[in-house]
Amino acid sequence: MSRFLELDGCFNFRDLGGHRTVDGRAVATGVLFRSDGLHRLSETGRVAFAELGVVTVLDLRTQREVEHKAWRPPQGWSGRWRHVPLVAETPDWSTVARDALDDPGYAATHYAEIAAEGAANLRASVEALVEPEGLPAVFHCAAGKDRTGILAALILRLLGVPVEDVADDYALSEEASARWAASVAASGHDDTAATWPYIPPSMLRSERGTMVAFLSGLGPIEEYARSLGITDDTVARLRSALLR
Numbered sequence: 001m002s003r004f005l006e007l008d009g010c011f012n013f014r015d016l017g018g019h020r021t022v023d024g025r026a027v028a029t030g031v032l033f034r035s036d037g038l039h040r041l042s043e044t045g046r047v048a049f050a051e052l053g054v055v056t057v058l059d060l061r062t063q064r065e066v067e068h069k070a071w072r073p074p075q076g077w078s079g080r081w082r083h084v085p086l087v088a089e090t091p092d093w094s095t096v097a098r099d100a101l102d103d104p105g106y107a108a109t110h111y112a113e114i115a116a117e118g119a120a121n122l123r124a125s126v127e128a129l130v131e132p133e134g135l136p137a138v139f140h141c142a143a144g145k146d147r148t149g150i151l152a153a154l155i156l157r158l159l160g161v162p163v164e165d166v167a168d169d170y171a172l173s174e175e176a177s178a179r180w181a182a183s184v185a186a187s188g189h190d191d192t193a194a195t196w197p198y199i200p201p202s203m204l205r206s207e208r209g210t211m212v213a214f215l216s217g218l219g220p221i222e223e224y225a226r227s228l229g230i231t232d233d234t235v236a237r238l239r240s241a242l243l244r
Helices: 043-051 063-068 106-117 119-129 147-159 163-171 173-187 208-218 221-228 232-242
Strands: 032-035 056-059 080-083 137-140
Touching: 032 147, 056 119, 080 119, 106 119, 106 147, 106 208, 119 137, 119 147, 119 221, 119 232, 137 147, 147 163, 147 208, 147 221, 147 232, 163 173, 163 208, 208 221, 221 232
Parallel strands: 032 137, 056 080, 056 137
Antiparallel strands: none
16 A cells, blocks of 8 residues: 555645554554645645545644745635644754764664754644644654654654654655655755755665664653653543544
C-alpha cells in the first residue's frame, strides 16, 4: 500500500495510518497525515485536500517561511491552523566546521538539536491532536522530511510503532525528494530558494539509520515524552484516538 496521497502540488503528502504496533493494533487510516509545504497545493490540490476532511493544520515552519510562503486554505475551510515552529530560523551551516557537516551522523545530531529547541511545540503539537474534534489533522514543514519527520517519529513511537517501521516511514521521503527533483527539472521552478553555500550530505538524504540513531538518542519514548511535558493522560488519549 502506498502511503502517498496525490494532492497536486505537494510531493510528500502521506497517510500515517496502517502502521502496526507492538501490541498488534494498527494506526487508523485517513485520520493523521504528514506533508511538505501546503503552500504548494494547486487549485486541484486544494479541492483534494478539502475532501480529506482535515480540521487541524499544524505548521512546523519558521515565522519567515510562513510569511513568505503562506498556505491558502480551500474556500470555506472552517478548520484551525496552528503555527508550532520547531526552530526559530532555518539552519546557518556556514558557522559549522566542514568536517562535522560531512559526518554521516550529522543529520541525527541536527535532529536532536531541533527536538531540543522545539520541545515546547512538540508537546503542543501532540496535545493539539487529542483536543476535542482535533482530527483529522495534518502537520507539515517545507520538505516534509526533517521537522515533519521528527514529529512523525515521536507520534508513531508513542503509539507503539516499532523503531524499524518508523525508520521505514522516514525513508519514504527519498521517493518524495526524487519526485520534487523531477518536477524542478521539468518546470525549471524551484520554490525552495536555498541560499546555503553548502548543505551537509546527510541532510540531503532520508537514510533509515539517521532516524534509528535519532530515536536511540532519545531513550525510552515514554520517559522522553514526560521530559517534554507530555502527560501519560495525553499519551493515552492519543492512542485512543489513533489506534484501532
